Amino acid sequence: MSETFFSPCPRGLEQFLVDELRRFGAHDIETVHGGVQYGGDWQLAWRTNLESRIATRVLWKVGRTRYRSEDEIYKLAYATTWAKWFTPEQTIRVYVTAIKSPLKSLNFTTLKIKDGLCDHFRTVTGKRPSVNTEAPDMRIHAFITEDSCTLYLDTSGEPLYKRGFKPAKVEAPLKENLAAGILLLSGWQPGQNFLDPMCGSGTFLVEAAQMSLGIAPGLGRSFAFEKFRHCEQAAWKRVRAMVQQQRKGAQALPIFGADIDPYQVAATEENLAAAGFDHTQVEIVVNDVIDLEPPADEGVWASNPPYGVRLSTGDELAEWYPKLGDTLKKKWAGWNCYLLSADTELPKLIGLRASKKTPLMNGDLDCRLYEYKMLAGSARETFR
Structure with missing residues (x-):
């Protein structure tokens, strides 16, 4: 089944990300400033997380609606089938980005999305997930324009420029x-x-x-999608092993x-x-x-x-x-x-x-x- 994904990247590098995504088998590619939207299956999402040198994240589109108020955004969050993808025992954090939105408070909008998600879990499971602002298991991203709201579930977790090593920190880091x-x-x-x-x-x-x-840049780290309830672990391990085999000797x-x-x-x-x-x-x-x-x-x-x-x-x-x-x-x-x-x-x-x-x-x-x-x-x- 084809899904829709969005990957932000450093502005100015969009075409290199498009080139990568084409190699990975993406289709319906659309470029915007600072990112690329594309279609593909879950193996594409896995490979992009594991192999992309340019993407910052791989966001999975899970809902969209037109809105006039925060209540309609709440309804979108409530109707999205979060409980199919993760459990209330896993922690969450909601991120909101807005362009030309008439909404007065992004903090209030963030709260409404969080409430809709938690109320969904209460209805389905009787429990609600907790918020963790430092290291959440699941990151939910909302992109709001002047008349629409799109919800994404982050498949990456930590941003992909964090390659999973680099213990020494210095001033003026370059991503x-x-x-x-x-x-x-x-x-x-x-x-x-x-x-x-x-x-x-x-x-x-x-x-x-x-x-x-x-050497694929993501071989030294884990990803949020590995915690998804519907992740096909055996297929994911095969993809990882295939990418590992491409590594040349020292x-x-x-x-x-x-x-x-x-x-x-x-x-x-x-x-x-x-x-x-x-x-x-x-x-x-x-x-x-x-x-x-x-x-x-x-x-x-x-x-x-x-x-x-x-x-x-x-x-x-x-x-x-x-x-x-x-x-x-x-x-x-x-x-x-x-x-x-x-x-x-x-x-x-x-x-x-x-x-x-x-x-x-x-x-x-x-x-x-x-x-x-x-x-x-x-x-x-x-x-x-």
Whole structure:
């Protein structure tokens, strides 16, 4: 039976998500800003959760109505057959997103959806589920326009950019699905040289390594749909095993990382180890990007450098960006370099004309991905 799903993703990466969904067998694909609606069976939903590098969630459409008041939204929540899909012993949380809605209070609307769901359970089972705002078993999402309300049951649980490892946390995190999208935007392919010279917690490096070895990003975690009453566990295990078999054996990869901060390098090494990689596969060094020598004649260089809303002061950054531009011109001939920034002024200080500027969202930050294609030059053999 075909179901309807919606997957949000970082704005600017919708087409890459469409490409993934087509590979997984989706049909009736419709793209909107920040997400994709599509049709397919449950194996499609499982595969998207397990294999998509771009999706943030997989939401299953379970109800829709036109409304004029909160009471009609309550009736939709009450009429939806929640008890077929999970039990009152499982905890819930309701999320509401609205665009051009005339309703005065989204908090009150959220409460009405929760009441409708709980009243449904009371009628069917005599019990009602409890709310858990921190780690609910079931997440219910409502999308409200000026005249309609659509209800979704979240099949993912934790957002899909949480890959299930990454114990080390650092400041200024880059979401994993955005990092994967930037790799795709750069045109980088597994087997090509890749470097993040300001690697932070190693997000780019882990994503590149997983892509190189055909490791599905969701293999290290669980999903909400596994708790659904109607989940066909045997079929799901077969899909997971099939995806697991696509993983290539351990091998040295042309993937390199550096950071001026030893703590950041240690965090990267910890996160790579948690993802199943070691120093024989991905090489990391402590070094300033200004002093770093290229590890090869050519490749892709991508990073999420400091900018105004993050780590450094404005004066420090104003001095640093011209030095970065000089470094790119002097040392990085033959490399395609990509910088993500939420500051539109600082990249101007690099002193290089970007060949492309791609709008992207990093969480709530409106960013640009700046592309600098450096002309080929002489070979370098050392990475230090």
